[in-house]
Amino acid sequence: MLWPRLARSLLRRPLTDAPVPPLPETVAGLTERLQASARARLGRSLAIRAIDAGSCNGCELELAGLQGVVYDLERFGLRFVESPRHADVLLATGPAVRNMGEALLRAHACMPEPGWVVAVGDCALDGGLFRDSYAVAGGIGAVLPVDLVIPGCPPSPSLILEGLLALVEAES
Amino acid sequence: MTGPASRLILSAAPRGDGAFTLDAGAWAALPAALRQEPELALMALWADGARVHAAFRSLAAPAPVIASCAVEGGRFAALSPARPGAAWFERAIADLWGWQAEGGSDARPWLDHGRWAMRAPLSPAPPPRIGEPPQPVFLPAEGEGVHQFPLGPVMGSLGEPAHHRFHVLGETIVRLEVLLGYTHKGLQGLWRGQPPLRAAPLVARISGDSTVAHSWAFAGAVERALGIEPPPRAIALRGVLAELERLTNHLRDIGALSGEAGFAWPQARLGALCEVLLRASEAAFGHRLLMDRIIPGGLAADIALDGREGLRAALRLVAAELPALRDVMEEHASLQDRLSGCGVLRPEWAALLGAGGIVGRAAGRDVDARRDLAYAPYDQHPPAVPRASASDVEARLALRLEEILAGIPLIEALLEALPPGEVSTPLPARAGEASFTVEGFRGDVFCWVALDEAGLLAGCFPRDPSWLLWPLLEASMENNILADLPLIARSFNASVSGVDL
Numbered sequence: 001m002l003w004p005r006l007a008r009s010l011l012r013r014p015l016t017d018a019p020v021p022p023l024p025e026t027v028a029g030l031t032e033r034l035q036a037s038a039r040a041r042l043g044r045s046l047a048i049r050a051i052d053a054g055s056c057n058g059c060e061l062e063l064a065g066l067q068g069v070v071y072d073l074e075r076f077g078l079r080f081v082e083s084p085r086h087a088d089v090l091l092a093t094g095p096a097v098r099n100m101g102e103a104l105l106r107a108h109a110c111m112p113e114p115g116w117v118v119a120v121g122d123c124a125l126d127g128g129l130f131r132d133s134y135a136v137a138g139g140i141g142a143v144l145p146v147d148l149v150i151p152g153c154p155p156s157p158s159l160i161l162e163g164l165l166a167l168v169e170a171e172s
Numbered sequence: 173m174t175g176p177a178s179r180l181i182l183s184a185a186p187r188g189d190g191a192f193t194l195d196a197g198a199w200a201a202l203p204a205a206l207r208q209e210p211e212l213a214l215m216a217l218w219a220d221g222a223r224v225h226a227a228f229r230s231l232a233a234p235a236p237v238i239a240s241c242a243v244e245g246g247r248f249a250a251l252s253p254a255r256p257g258a259a260w261f262e263r264a265i266a267d268l269w270g271w272q273a274e275g276g277s278d279a280r281p282w283l284d285h286g287r288w289a290m291r292a293p294l295s296p297a298p299p300p301r302i303g304e305p306p307q308p309v310f311l312p313a314e315g316e317g318v319h320q321f322p323l324g325p326v327m328g329s330l331g332e333p334a335h336h337r338f339h340v341l342g343e344t345i346v347r348l349e350v351l352l353g354y355t356h357k358g359l360q361g362l363w364r365g366q367p368p369l370r371a372a373p374l375v376a377r378i379s380g381d382s383t384v385a386h387s388w389a390f391a392g393a394v395e396r397a398l399g400i401e402p403p404p405r406a407i408a409l410r411g412v413l414a415e416l417e418r419l420t421n422h423l424r425d426i427g428a429l430s431g432e433a434g435f436a437w438p439q440a441r442l443g444a445l446c447e448v449l450l451r452a453s454e455a456a457f458g459h460r461l462l463m464d465r466i467i468p469g470g471l472a473a474d475i476a477l478d479g480r481e482g483l484r485a486a487l488r489l490v491a492a493e494l495p496a497l498r499d500v501m502e503e504h505a506s507l508q509d510r511l512s513g514c515g516v517l518r519p520e521w522a523a524l525l526g527a528g529g530i531v532g533r534a535a536g537r538d539v540d541a542r543r544d545l546a547y548a549p550y551d552q553h554p555p556a557v558p559r560a561s562a563s564d565v566e567a568r569l570a571l572r573l574e575e576i577l578a579g580i581p582l583i584e585a586l587l588e589a590l591p592p593g594e595v596s597t598p599l600p601a602r603a604g605e606a607s608f609t610v611e612g613f614r615g616d617v618f619c620w621v622a623l624d625e626a627g628l629l630a631g632c633f634p635r636d637p638s639w640l641l642w643p644l645l646e647a648s649m650e651n652n653i654l655a656d657l658p659l660i661a662r663s664f665n666a667s668v669s670g671v672d673l
Contacts, residue, residue: 001500001503002437002500002503002504005496005500006437015444050330051326052327052330052331052332052333052355054333054354054355054356054357054669055332055355055380055669056355056377056378056379056380056383056669057332057379057380057381057667057668057669058377058380058381058383058461058463059380060330060332060380061380061381061424061461062460062461063330064330064424064428065443065446065447065450068439068440068443068444068446068447069440069443069444070443070444070447080330082328082329084326094355095357097354097355097356097357098287098288099285099287099353099354099355099356100325100333100354100355101287102287103325103326103333103354107326129362129373129374129377130357130358130359130362130374132362133357133358133359133361133362134288134289134290134293134358134361135288135293135356135357135358135361136357136358153463154380154461156454156460
């Protein structure tokens with residue numbers, strides 16, 4: 001039965017991890033990038049549209065983990081949205097594969113101003129292992145202006161969360 | 173293996189490890205012979221610059237048999253008229269090598285979207301590409317009131333890039349066609365000419381969720397080509413890694429299926445259990461997704477000193493909670509209502525494409541490479557192979573649950589009987605050719621490698637089970653409603669990156 005289990009879980013300690021404080025240096029770096037107008041408008045909340053620009057789907061597994069109860073990114077005012085038109089952040093994973101180039105540009109063009117591009121993973125940084133391929137343009141920076149890179153292969157959910165929280169801090 | 177196609181292949185010149193070299197005449201006779209031997213399933217079809225290769229197996233003889241033929245003048249006889257699953261492979265060969273499959277059922281490109289600087293990038297002298305990228309052409313559906321619904325390549329809910337072209341009549345899907353290739357990274361060009369240890373990180377990133385399975389199939393093929401055996405401790409730990417990958421992926425898939433059907437509570441609980449396993453994996457092996465752990469020759473590193481205890485504790489948590497979760501999901505009428513009878517795959521289609529894995533077993537097919545090929549360590553630890561017959565989303569979910577419950581004692585037994593000693597052995601540099609098949613969480617992962625005299629990769633083709641799952645997903649969507657796409661697609665969970673390469 002579901003209901004007794006739900007009732008019992010009310011009495012248990014939450015499964016969610018304690019929040020991770022972002023690094024002050026990262027926050028300081030990002031603050032410089034963000035305009036005062038953006039801070040006033042967005043407050044401490046970010047709508048994120050994740051876009052796979054050619055990843056191996058490893059980063060997607062960790063991003064999916066962020067939405068789970070253990071990391072629970074919504075408690076920080078961060079949430080994934082379905083359309084880039086609703087997004088403050090375009091979160092791109094994978095190397096910028098040539099076959100996804102136009103889709104990446106169009107998704108970015110749909111975003112309202114002000115918006116940021118976060119590149120997640122070693123591939124998104126500079127193309128990673130795939131950078132010399134005929135099918136790869138390079139990192140996400142080869143196609144879009146990148147504001148924040150979260151390295152790792154794949155970066156753990158706590159590392160991704162730390163990066164996104166730095167963005168929130170810099171903005172508020 | 174007594175049908176006309178088997179006889180045709182087995183009477184050709186053997187090269188060892190179940191591979192045979194056919195002359196052009198024998199290859200051209202293959203499609204007709206295959207039509208008379210429907211039980212011989214096509215596993216993969218690929219090219220290596222000089223030859224085209226096809227791997228087959230049957231339920232009665234599960235070890236792959238490879239037929240190869242030298243390609244003259246950029247043309248070879250197509251197998252797709254006899255095996256519909258060959259069409260995707262033939263189109264990929266045309267896109268990457270520029271070779272045409274004569275008499276093929278489909279000649280449209282799918283990997284080449286016209287975005288690269290050249291055509292046929294793997295051919296010796298790729299011609300430059302001139303002009304605008306062409307618009308893709310989709311198979312038609314005709315009738316009064318039929319209209320098209322395009323979806324993708326940018327997908328929602330963290331989905332991998334794929335373009336779905338639906339023809340719908342109201343809510344009902346008349347035809348789905350999937351266009352992939354959006355994550356094509358050019359892997360076959362990247363690992364060509366590399367030593368196996370340099371290629372291993374690329375292989376580990378064919379499909380992130382199947383990193384262990386692909387790394388193992390590649391390592392197994394390289395080791396077999398070189399005639400070496402990894403140490404027994406590495407073999408047992410490979411089994412642990414593969415089962416952990418199966419467990420975490422099944423937990424994610426069951427959770428996502430439940431979430432897509434609007435029942436969030438199991439998704440939350442299963443996500444927490446999955447996280448427990450990922451953290452124990454990181455503590456034991458140094459990587460949450462177990463990437464780059466398996467390398468040709470053995471393992472990159474041994475299990476951590478206290479890794480065994482951590483894994484056992486994590487598995488106990490999963491084993492304690494899962495039966496209760498299963499009961500809740502089975503009793504929840506609104507969940508069952510969404511899953512039952514949804515996305516039915518007709519068993520004859522599963523047989524036609526030789527489907528394995530969860531999708532094949534949910535359609536009643538008795539296949540599991542771990543048991544059928546009995547590769548170490550599964551020769552000592554034969555797995556249970558649960559099956560179902562309903563072949564719908566519910567059956568696929570139920571099988572995943574059963575496989576988790578069967579996988580926990582398997583990991584515990586492997587950890588208990590862990591042999592002492594080294595975990596890797598050096599690779600000699602010499603020529604060789606071999607294939608290896610392992611059972612990943614989606615089904616059988618097949619990998620073929622050819623090494624030249626210096627021990628460098630002359631060719632490598634990893635075949636993810638998704639190559640066969642995508643056409644089956646297209647077929648299973650027919651007559652379902654558009655709103656059930658996320659459920660049905662997740663119950664197949666075909667990888668995009670795994671086939672785009």
